[in-house]
Amino acid sequence: MPTIRDVSKLANVSVATVSRVINQSGYVNKETEEKVRQAMAVLQYVPSGMARSLAGKNSATIALIVPDILNPFFPELARAVEAEAQERGYTVILCNSDYNAEKEQNYFRVLASRRIDGIIIASNTIRPDQLLALQKQEIPVVVIDNQYPDLPILSLVSKNREGAKLAVRHLLEQDCRKIAHLSGPIDVTAARERSLGYEEEMQERGLFVPSLIAGGQFQIEGGYDAMLLLLERHPDLDGVFAGNDLMAVGALKALYKADRKVPQQVKLIGFDGIALSTVVPELTTVAQSITDMGRQATGYLMKMIQKEPVTRRTYELDVHLLIRQTTLTE
Template sequence: MGSGRPTIYDVARLAGVSTATVSRALNGTGQIAPATGAAIDAAVRQLGYQPNTVARSLVTKSTQTIALLLPDIANPFYAELVSGIQQRALAAGSTMLLCTTEGDPEREEQYLSLLRAKQVDGVLVDGLVLPPERIADFVREGLPIVCLDRDIDSTSVPLVQVDNRLGARLAIEHLLSLGHTRIAHVAGAPGLRISDERVGGYRDALAAAAVEHDPALVAVGSFTEQGGYEATRALLAASKLTAVFAANDLSALGVMHAIAESGRGVPDDVSVVGFDDLRLAGHTTPPLTTIHQPAFEIAQRATQLLLDLAAGRGVPQRLHLLEPELVVRGSTAAPGLTEPM
């Protein structure tokens, strides 16, 4: 062997087998005797051999690469998704590419076109705004796509997400059980189905308790801290309320800021419930009562579905809903004896 980079021929010579046998062993494409496999592994380690991934992809029809398209990377919830996807991908011998779209449909289409040209094995998407028929075109052209968290209106794309409507019902039922009836909702971004589902769960729980829905108690917070803050300021100025259900934990931070700035206390004057159960939820003042959605499990499930599609295995079920869970901390309590503020 020369002093250059070791080749498959060097591995075969050291292991005492043919290059075809080494290729089958490394690509997992044939039956290899245990002793032969052990000899090849030992030769690979001794030589420090790194397989040619381009050549391997020609044999296996897989680049062992998947991609994730996110609208942004500012939301800590997305960090939990990335962690779950990366762990499952690595366990399957794949790497993950991360692309941020900023909610721009042209950029989404550019990324999907580029990823298809690069022959990635598949793409996970969250929060795409590209028209569903265009996404369906990519699927028909052979690019496996799985949606997680925020869905898209396409029957050709599997979806993994938490049961958003149920999660919202759990939040409102908790507040109702404490004695609240003047419950405001700081909603998510308009036009998103997950926002609509959480509003729907809010209204379902009120109706089941025979509490009349007051449209003046709903304001848009768009899933951001600033949005939650501004929505709550408007709600406090215009309505009497004793509790707020925020569409996510980030907007709940803005809700708590606005309540404190108004001279009120959480939960003494106003109780607050979020949605997501981010890691920071347990470290707010007071710690935030919230709805836990299993981000890591959502990510792992969606990644496995994508790997199955990429391997040619069918996915008969389109919708995969995971159960939310109420996590009670210090931001909720029974309403005080004073009039609602």
């Protein structure tokens, strides 16, 4: 393998000059820089990211840790993170934790040993002390879909509670009066906030009944099972707010199995706005801007990597209602 010394000999310059060209630090005239780059091309020399990080330079690599790569929300998020990172000259390492805290912690150890420049993480199992420990190691961290209001941790969340209220109001406007809720895992911040929004809106109108809520995982199977349970409890329900779009798709399958017509007999709304929500029938959903979330998370991370001033707090992103076939009867 060619070394930096081989490059310096071929270009007839010092090792220090080659280092300045590679790291873009210090002055090198254009003619000399071109000689160095030509020598690198001839030798097919690739600078070591590890060597640069050990020398105090950035490795130009960040990590994105997600809990479930099979959930379409996270590939869309990863695409946005990668696009923003590439525009800034960074590479992204994608890690899937499977909602496993031990696997997550192992990722932290490996990434720290590789001198990763920063981490974006979507997790409901990560503890605040773990995040603070990473920051003490000078590894910037941005959290997605979780928040720590009393700690100096930068996080991005959508307005989940407000979005849930938008969903309930829309179903009420469509003449639904017995509205059920398919709740995601209560230990997930987004699921908890969406459930609270549903409950508050229903209580305000005197329509809240605890047995109208059934829990499940943020997956198609979770929505399917929870929907069948709710139909047993309340066969006369006429509206359903699902905790995310995957659960809504599962609910749709269960409603078809029970021979309940959507939207004529039961109106259905999801949350997220993933591409899968455009299947037939197209799903009414509360959409969060997944692209904006990914790009903003990357932008904040870059500011911290580059030691630019940024306030480490929770940033909320707007949501909006996409009205489609599953709630419209006309």
